[in-house]
Amino acid sequence: MTHTFFANRVGVLATMHRKEKVIAPILEQALGIKLQLPENFNTDRFGTFTRDRDRPGDQRSTARLKAENALELTGESLAIASEGSFGPHPGFPMIACNCELVVLVDRVHNLEIFGQEISIETNYSHTTVRSVEEAQIFAQTIGFPEHGLVVMPHASTKNPNEIVKGIVSEAQLLTVVTEALRRSPTIHLETDMRALYNPTRMNVIAKATTNLVNAIQSTCPNCAYPGFEPVEYQPGLPCALCHFPTDLTRVAIHHCQHCGFRQEKLFPDGIEAADPAQCPYCNP
Ligand SMILES: [Zn+2]
Ligand SMILES: [Zn+2]
Known part of the structure; x- marks a missing residue:
């Protein structure tokens, strides 16, 4: 295509x-x-x-x-x-x-x-550890070593020389954590969120x-330009039981960046009535 x-x-x-x-x-x-x-x-x-x-x-x-x-x-x-x-x-x-x-x-x-x-x-997560064992337990919970880890002295560390990123092997983790714990009784571990x-x-x-x-x-019905997307959502989806308007979305307003055409689309989430549990009248 x-x-x-x-x-x-x-x-x-x-x-x-x-x-x-x-x-x-x-x-x-x-x-x-x-x-x-x-x-x-x-x-x-x-x-x-x-x-x-x-x-x-x-x-x-x-x-x-x-x-x-x-x-x-x-x-x-x-x-x-x-x-x-x-x-x-x-x-x-x-x-x-x-x-x-x-x-x-x-x-x-x-x-x-x-x-x-x-x-x-x-797997976005972080922890403070005081031993290699604690670091290994945290590593297991975040999908290490397929997912990388970051080690630094404190959560607030800003000096790039004190931050070790991209740790992806058991041996590397052991070395970095042991070294960091030599300088500080507790250290900060977090998941490496860089895509690779x-x-x-x-x-x-x-x-x-x-x-x-x-x-x-998604193209504009008026000028056929691409990107005819919602720019605003309006609440008021009626409750399935009492029909009272709820805070859930009833209308999405689509807008064209090229010609300025606007169009309301009813029930953009594919539901026409709200669960009464979400209703301020049925479930105050
Ligand atoms: Zn348009
Ligand atoms: Zn209701």
Whole structure:
């Protein structure tokens, strides 16, 4: 399959950490573009998960910034970038979640289209340990060694020389933890969230990329431009029992970046009535 807007164009992939392994095949097949990695492109200067470099803005603007930077660097007109975040789930703060964004920026058609995936499939975790045994127990719970580990003196450590990333073998873990415990009675361990050290995250990036393809294939009914996506959700889904409006989404408003056309879509989540458990009247 190809897309008339993108077929045979070069797309610059503004990513590191081998994310191209999952992003490139999906986009090349769906859009007919040829993806290239810019030389000497270092996305770590846009922030790292290990806090040695803070992120400059929110997730969307960071993804956009990476894409724009790659366009300036290469002089191309089409770029793809991605950005991930980890933290408490917006709806269920006790559960960790991974939010991945993949953005396509097209200077020819003046378009910016996002694909997003929010997943509770993540090993995002950290702990404090005082022995090699405790470190090994933590390693088992996070899917080590297929998933990498990071070791540092404290959770607040910012000095890159004190942070050991990308630990992926039992022997390496033993050496690094033993050495770190020699200098401090307790040390901080956390999951390495960089994509190439985290196959679970790689899967979420693949899903976000597929969602980007779906967003591109959603076209404006008025001008046929791609990226006819929801920009606003309105609550008011009626309760199945008493028909009282709930906080759940009733309408999604789609908007075209090109011609400004707006369209309301009823019941975007595929349900026409809310569970009475979610109703402020039936279940106050
Ligand atoms: Zn339009
Ligand atoms: Zn009700």
